[in-house]
Amino acid sequence: MKSGFVALIGRSNVGKSTLLNALVGSKVAIITPKPQTTRQAIRGIVHDPRGQIVFVDTPGVFEKSRDALTESLNREVKNAMDGIDAIVYVVDPTRAVGPEEHHTYAMVQASPTPKIMAINKSDLSDRKKPFQFEFERMGEKMDAVINISALRGSNLSPLLDKLFEVLPEGEPFYPEFQLTDMENKKWVEELIREKVFIQMQQEVPYTITVTLDEMDKRPDGTIYIKARILTTEKRYKKMLIGTGASKIKEMGYTARKELETVLQAKVFLDLEVEVDANWVGRETHR
Numbered sequence: 001m002k003s004g005f006v007a008l009i010g011r012s013n014v015g016k017s018t019l020l021n022a023l024v025g026s027k028v029a030i031i032t033p034k035p036q037t038t039r040q041a042i043r044g045i046v047h048d049p050r051g052q053i054v055f056v057d058t059p060g061v062f063e064k065s066r067d068a069l070t071e072s073l074n075r076e077v078k079n080a081m082d083g084i085d086a087i088v089y090v091v092d093p094t095r096a097v098g099p100e101e102h103h104t105y106a107m108v109q110a111s112p113t114p115k116i117m118a119i120n121k122s123d124l125s126d127r128k129k130p131f132q133f134e135f136e137r138m139g140e141k142m143d144a145v146i147n148i149s150a151l152r153g154s155n156l157s158p159l160l161d162k163l164f165e166v167l168p169e170g171e172p173f174y175p176e177f178q179l180t181d182m183e184n185k186k187w188v189e190e191l192i193r194e195k196v197f198i199q200m201q202q203e204v205p206y207t208i209t210v211t212l213d214e215m216d217k218r219p220d221g222t223i224y225i226k227a228r229i230l231t232t233e234k235r236y237k238k239m240l241i242g243t244g245a246s247k248i249k250e251m252g253y254t255a256r257k258e259l260e261t262v263l264q265a266k267v268f269l270d271l272e273v274e275v276d277a278n279w280v281g282r283e284t285h286r
Contacts, residue, residue: 002169004086006167020055024045028042045179052172085168086116087115090118097138105138117144119146185212196229196251223265233277
């Protein structure tokens with residue numbers, strides 16, 4: 001039996017969270033088109049006859065810490081690389097190789113663990129991947145280069161084969177039924193935050209978070225969830241609520257429908273927006 005921890009490393013929005021969900025076969029990480037969606041290392045567990053792989057999805061790497069939050073995200077990535085057994089370096093061949101990519105590449109190369117480059121978006125035509133060759137050249141110093149499509153979940157078997165080849169022998173860390181180490185409370189907060197980002201798109205900056213205040217099952221079987229969307233400024237609060245509360249209603253509706261599907265129960269979601277200018281500071285010093 002093989003077992004080990006594998007970090008998914010890469011720039012922001014290269015498809016790490018999509019890849020994690022595809023590997024696990026279940027939604028354990030939220031996915032939005034907005035950068036800086038992933039803010040903490042999230043573990044997804046793959047069970048296989050050959051053993052167990054614990055994938056650690058990390059925030060995107062930034063070349064410079066532009067503010068307290070990006071500094072915290074970069075620190076989260078470095079912490080996630082401690083004590084791991086292998087790295088999957090996820091890259092996007094539709095994006096140019098610039099200073100940020102070179103910074104990420106240097107971080108990966110500095111690790112003494114086995115390294116696999118996963119070139120994402122293999123489902124696209126060559127014309128739409130103008131930087132494919134550059135990444136292949138960078139991958140020559142890796143233990144393997146594998147073309148995948150995280151969105152389609154294609155060519156993941158060779159990636160798993162290579163990982164089981166390089167991982168150490170060992171017993172599983174988690175029971176067979178467990179797919180993530182995330183608590184239900186944190187997962188609910190993340191799911192609501194996903195819906196906020198998707199609904200608001202570019203209207204509101206990334207400096208919002210969600211906190212869950214209450215989650216109880218009532219006698220009739222309904223699950224009551226009370227949560228707050230925290231933002232840093234009053235003007236963002238107005239935008240999040242929307243005219244006639246249209247925005248918050250839509251976010252609440254989409255979040256509630258997915259929660260009901262996952263929890264297999266009727267959900268009453270009590271969602272509010274609150275201004276809290278200090279939440280970023282608390283997050284970065286937790």
